[in-house]
Amino acid sequence: MVDSIYRIASALESARVITMDAAVIASSKLGETSYTTYSKSITPEQLRHLLNSRNPREIKDGMKRIISIMSSGETFIDAESYFADVVKNIISNDAKVKKMVCIYLLRYAEKDPDLALLSVNSIQKAFSDVDPEIRSSSIKALSDMKIPSLFPVVLYILKKAVNDPAEVVRSSVAFAMLKLYREQGQEVEEELKLLLQELLSDASPLVISAAIVVFRECFSQHLEWLHGHYRYYCQIMRELDLWAQESMVDLLVLYCKTYLPRPIILDVSAKTGNQRSIPMPNKFNEIPFPVYDVINNPDLSLFLECLKPLVHSFNPSVILSCSNAFYQLATPMQFKESGFPQALVRTVVSTDSIGVKISLLQTILLFSFLDSSLMLPYIKKFFVLPSDDTKVAGLKLKILSNLINEFNVEVIVDQLKFHISTSHSSELVISAANTLAVCGQLSGRWESHVMKWFINHMETSKLPNAVLDSYVNVIRLLNPTRHLRIIIKLSEVLESQKVFEDNVRAGIVWLFGEIAAVEYRICPDVLRKLIPGFSSEGPETRCQILMLSAKLLSHEIDTFKEQNEDMEYDIDNSRIGQMYKAVAYLAEFDEEYDIRDRARCFSSLFYTGKFEIATLLLQAPKPSPGVHPSSSHSSEENLYPHETDWNSLGLDSSAQKFHKIIPWNDEIFSEKDDIRMPVPLKDYSRYKKSFSSDSFASRNMIKGTSSISSNDMITENNRHSEFSPAQGKKYRLQTLEEFFSDIPAKQPIKAKKKIVTGVSSDDDDDDDDDDTNGEEDSSTEETDGEGDSDDSSSSSE
Incomplete structure (x- = not known):
């Protein structure tokens, strides 16, 4: 009986083992998403046994587990500790194992260069493999071994592989050149120049995509290399890689500015026979004609036309580069017709990346500052949302301030008032208040409406000090001398709200001092109410009370002199003079030396009869405080973009550098020979005779006949x-x-x-x-x- 039970138990155990082995084989074959979870059950010793097994299936299974651990970022097994066990499998006959070993080497070869050198011979042998993916992975693995002694070997391999029939291999050659240039620099510059010129002559968009990235980073000063390829690159723009499209557009913008003539602007608004034509101005928005036409060089028109299909790209960098191309090379009319303003707005709405949103909004801010009509149809897209980041919301508010006009001001004011009332961020409230001030500057009616709303909000809401200070600055900007009834209400707020901070109360007192020349009657009463609490005010408010009393006395002396030319002004018998003496007396004992010095200075002027000097000091016109930076444009004599304009817009350094105006090369002369005549391309696809072309090419490579000269491409x-x-x-x-x-x-x-x-x-x-x-x-x-x-x-x- 016991023997029977033992045999049954042994059979069940054998069945369990067989089932587990079958699960391992099935998971290694299928490669399902659950494979990572299954790999967690393996121990480090079992994984090492799989990698060192003689069974190809177990080696493949072990490599899958290693790659799974690398990609998932799990730390239960240290993948780097299996470096020797993994690298020795480079000699495997299984193509998938070779690819996985190369992927492993891409990450860990630099950390153990001495051990990685043992695999160099095997990697070199892989260059003759039938599979182009293996040849490509071998180039990537060898170029990522940043070992100085290997650089000559890498360069030799690149010279051989630059004419490989497979485009994926030639593309890998380009990126390997980039890595080699970063490590060696000028030591390999001449050799890499020759290789790169061959890759630039390739007919494959995949190879050109890689080559143009290398060209932009390493040899962008050699724009003359693009002469014979310019028109072909324009034709295949849509077929390039998304990230290569960005580099290609930026390079061709620089090429057009250097080697193509400036467009001609033709005035079509004038009568026939009186049409004027001028070269396109340096500024984007400086064309003097209301209706105009543009005459472009055919090659420039070809480039601008090839950009229009990219308006549907999902890559924000491509949209930015194309928009910058129209900004640099075209007129506002052409830019608007291209559809890229709408593409910029669409990308802002669709992307979830904060960094991408900020870059796009900075570009939109610049364009809206230069020409508001570009972004006016999409004004609702710039309303601030509760989910917006602080910097994103700030940029949206600046854009709105550039788009305000008589037709949309009411909607914008409602949105801003709601945002100010509901937002909990002081920074955003200040930005919205500044934008609301721009709305108030549109007309007298809106100016009165905005000032009244601010004063009511100050009186009824408990606001942070920075917000209250911004409110006072907005009221100062909106010319309060034209709205005295509202200013009288502000004096009531100053008397009732004793909790205002020192800088806020000082700003309100300063405001009454500025309107003393316009409405003299209400200011003495404000001063009378402030004198009893002089000692309890803050230093800034005490200083402004002293200034208010001196300004009132100066205005009264000037009025008295105009009415009584032969009489002397008597300070002791004047009501304003008595209030000034009271304030000056208190200021002489103030703890702030600035207040004491100001009181002695003003008293010496008044008591010695130097009233003209006091008038110059106290009644000189003050500049209006700047609320929104983008509300003032640069002067006519300065070329845009001036440095102060960049800073006032709030663009970061990268955006300033990206959108910096590239000057046209006006020294271009007409040549009889077309320097952009297309050159013969190296079309490797003609060597593919049938479905067995890969084996045909690999057979030639093994025989040493893989080198294909440019003459072979043409003949x-x-x-x-x-x-x-x-x-x-x-x-x-x-x-x-x-x-x-x-x-x-x-x-x-x-x-x-x-x-x-x-x-x-x-x-x-x-x-x-x-x-x-x-x-x-x-x-x-x-x-x-x-x-x-x-x-x-x-x-x-």
């Missing part, structure tokens, strides 16, 4: 191929046994004595290169028809 290929339809030969269908066998079975051939009277050297070379197909070709010729059989029989005779 017609006269090599024989067994699958070429141009030779007049038919492909013989194979049986299943022949298709799956390593060596195709040979057909029985009659023994014939063949005498060749004359054979060209090219035919000899071809026969030598393809000895294995000679008999098959002859048998095929016999079955082609009677003419072929007659020829063969005659030659045998």
Whole structure:
């Protein structure tokens, strides 16, 4: 009985083991998303056993687990500790294992360079592999080994692989050149220049995408290299990689500014015969004609036209680069018709990245500052949302201030008042208040409305000091002398709100001192109410009370002199003079030396009769406080963008550098020869004879014939191929046994004595290169028809 139970238990245990092994095999084959979770159950010792196994399936399974650990970022197993176990599998015959080893080397080769050197020979052998993906991965792995002793080897490999028939390999060559240039710099500059010029002449958009990125970072000063490729690059712009499109657009903008003539602006608003034409101005918004037409160079028109399809790109960098291209090379009318203003707004709304939103909004802010009509149709997209970041909301408010006009001011004012009332961020409330001040400057009606709303909000709401200070600055900006009833209400707020901070109360007192010349009657009463609490006020408010009393006395003296030219002004018998003496007396004992010095200075002027000097000091016009930086444009004599304008807009340094105006090269002269005449391209696709082209190319590489010169690209290929339809030969269908066998079975051939009277050297070379197909070709010729059989029989005779 016990033996039976033991045998049953053993059978169940064996079944469990078999089931687990089957699960391992299934997971390694299927590669499902649950594979990472399953890999967590393996121990470090088991993983090392898989990597060192002689079973190819177990090695593949172990490599999958390693890659899974690397990609998931899990720390339960240290993938770096298996470096030696992984690298030795580079010699595996499995292509997938080789790719995974190369991926592993991309991350960890630099951390253990001595051990990584052991795999160099095996990686070099992989350059002759049939699979182009393996050749590409080998180049990536070798170039990522930042070991100085390997740099000559990498350069040698790149020189051989630059003419590889597979475009993915040539693309990897370009990025390997970039890594080598970053490490070696000028030491390999001359060799890399030659390689890069070959890649720039490639016909594949994938290769050009990689080459143009390298060109922009390493050799952007050699724009003359683009002469013969300019028109072809414009044609394939849509086929390039998304990130290469950005680099290509930026480079071609610089190329157009350097080698293409400036567009001509033609005035079409004038009568016939009086049309004027001028070169396109440096400023984006400086065209003096209300209606105009643009005459572009054909190559410039070609570039601008090839950018228009990119308006539907999902890459924000491409949208930014194309918008900058129209900003640099076109007029506002052309920019508006291109659709990129709408694309900028659409991308802002659709993206979730804060950094991308900020970059796009800075660009929109610049364009709205230069020409508000570009962004006016999309004004609702710039309303502040509760989910907006602080900087994003601030940029939106600045954009709104540039788009305010008589037709949309009411909607914008309602939005701003709601945002000010509900927002909990002082910074955003201040930005919204500044934008509301711009709305008030539109007309007298809106000025009165905005001032009244601010004063009511100050009286009814408990606001932070910074917000109250910004409110006072806004009221100062909105010319309060034209709205005295509202200012009287502000004096009531000053008396009732004793909790205002020192700077806020000082600003309100200063405001009454400024309107003393316009409405003298209300200011003495304000001063009378402030004198009893002079000692309890803050230092800034005490200083402004002293200034208010001195200004009132100066205005009264000037009024008295105008009415009584022959009489002397008596301070002791004047009500204003008595209040000034009271304030000056209190100020003489103030703890702030600035207040004491001001009191002595003003008293010496008044008591010695130097009233003209006091008038100049106290009644000089003051500049209006700047509320919104973008409300003032640069002067006419300065070329835009001036440095102060950049700073006032609030653009960061990267945005300023990106949108800096590139000057046109006006020294371009007309040439008889077209410097942009297209040059022959290196089209490797013509070497693909059939579906077996990869094996054909790899066979040539193994024989050492993979190097393809530029002459071979231009001249017609006269090599024989067994699958070429141009030779007049038919492909013989194979049986299943022949298709799956390593060596195709040979057909029985009659023994014939063949005498060749004359054979060209090219035919000899071809026969030598393809000895294995000679008999098959002859048998095929016999079955082609009677003419072929007659020829063969005659030659045998």
